[in-house]
Amino acid sequence: MITLTTDFGLKGPYVGEMKGAILAINPEVEVIDITHSITRHSIIEGSFVMEQAVKYFPADTIHVGVIDPGVGTRRRAIIIEGHQFLVVPDNGIATLPLKWIDAKSAYEIDLQKMEAIIGRKISSTFHGRDVFGPAGALLSLGYEPSRFGKEIDLEKVIKLELEPKKEEDSWILSVIYIDDFGNVILNLENYEKPKYVEVLGRRIPYIETYGKVNIGEFLALPGSHDYLEIAINQGSAADVLGLKVGDEVEVKLIYEEG
Structure with missing residues (x-):
C-alpha cells in the first residue's frame, strides 16, 4: 500500500x-491519495499531514511525500525504514511522521542507480x-532500501524546528496547519488542559468541541x-x-478563573 501527499494540485497531469x-x-x-492540496512549498504543512x-495506516505502508521546493538541487532523496516507510526529500518533511514509525534506518537514493533500475532518465524537476x-x-515489490543507495545516519536527517518553546508563564508556538475551516493548529501536545488560552490579546475559553460556543465565538480545544x-x-x-502556517505566536495557558 502506497500513500501520496503532495502540493501538486489537481489541475495538471502531475x-x-x-x-x-x-x-x-x-x-x-493500492495507491491512496492523502492530499495533493498542500499549500505550495509548505514543508511544515506537509509534515503535519503525513x-x-x-x-x-497499517505496518509496511509506504508513505510518499513530495513537497519539494529544492528539487534538482543537492538536497537528498531518502527512504526511512521503520514499521512503515517514508519516501521523501530530505528537507524536514519527515519531522512529524518520524515520531510514529519506530525508524531504524535511512538511505539516500542514488539517482544513477534509480535510472538504471527504472530504465529511463530522471527529470531534474519532477x-x-x-x-x-x-x-x-x-x-x-519487496526491494530492500539498500538497493537504491547507501545507508545514512538517521540522526542527520533534516528536522524542522517544531519543538514548543517555554518562556516563563507562556509558550512560543508555531502554526503547523490551518484546515479548510480556518482552524489554527499549534505545535503543542501532551499539555494539561487549561480553562482559558490567551493568544494575541484574546482570552479564549478551552472547550471540548465547536458547538458548545455560539456561532462566531472563539474557542480553544484539543482538536481531533x-x-x-x-x-x-x-x-x-x-x-x-x-x-498563517509557519507563524510563531505567544500563547498562555490559564488554569484559574478570573
Missing part, C-alpha cells in the same frame, strides 16, 4: 503521471514521478489530532487572527 509511474512498476499495488496519515513514486513502487487548536464556531480563526 498526480496522474506519478501514479502511472508507480503502477507501471507494480500494477497490483504525520496524521502515518498514525492510522522527482515525484521519476524518483519518489518509483522508489515507493519498488519497495512495495491532540494538538492545541484555536477555532471559531462556523468561522475562520486564521482569518480573524491573521495567522
Whole structure:
C-alpha cells in the first residue's frame, strides 16, 4: 500500500503521471491519495499531514511525500525504514511522521542507480514521478532500501524546528496547519488542559468541541489530532487572527478563573 501527499494540485497531469509511474512498476499495488492540496512549498504543512496519515495506516505502508521546493538541487532523496516507510526529500518533511514509525534506518537514493533500475532518465524537476513514486513502487515489490543507495545516519536527517518553546508563564508556538475551516493548529501536545488560552490579546475559553460556543465565538480545544487548536464556531480563526502556517505566536495557558 502506497500513500501520496503532495502540493501538486489537481489541475495538471502531475498526480496522474506519478501514479502511472508507480503502477507501471507494480500494477497490483493500492495507491491512496492523502492530499495533493498542500499549500505550495509548505514543508511544515506537509509534515503535519503525513504525520496524521502515518498514525492510522497499517505496518509496511509506504508513505510518499513530495513537497519539494529544492528539487534538482543537492538536497537528498531518502527512504526511512521503520514499521512503515517514508519516501521523501530530505528537507524536514519527515519531522512529524518520524515520531510514529519506530525508524531504524535511512538511505539516500542514488539517482544513477534509480535510472538504471527504472530504465529511463530522471527529470531534474519532477522527482515525484521519476524518483519518489518509483522508489515507493519498488519497495512495495519487496526491494530492500539498500538497493537504491547507501545507508545514512538517521540522526542527520533534516528536522524542522517544531519543538514548543517555554518562556516563563507562556509558550512560543508555531502554526503547523490551518484546515479548510480556518482552524489554527499549534505545535503543542501532551499539555494539561487549561480553562482559558490567551493568544494575541484574546482570552479564549478551552472547550471540548465547536458547538458548545455560539456561532462566531472563539474557542480553544484539543482538536481531533491532540494538538492545541484555536477555532471559531462556523468561522475562520486564521482569518480573524491573521495567522498563517509557519507563524510563531505567544500563547498562555490559564488554569484559574478570573
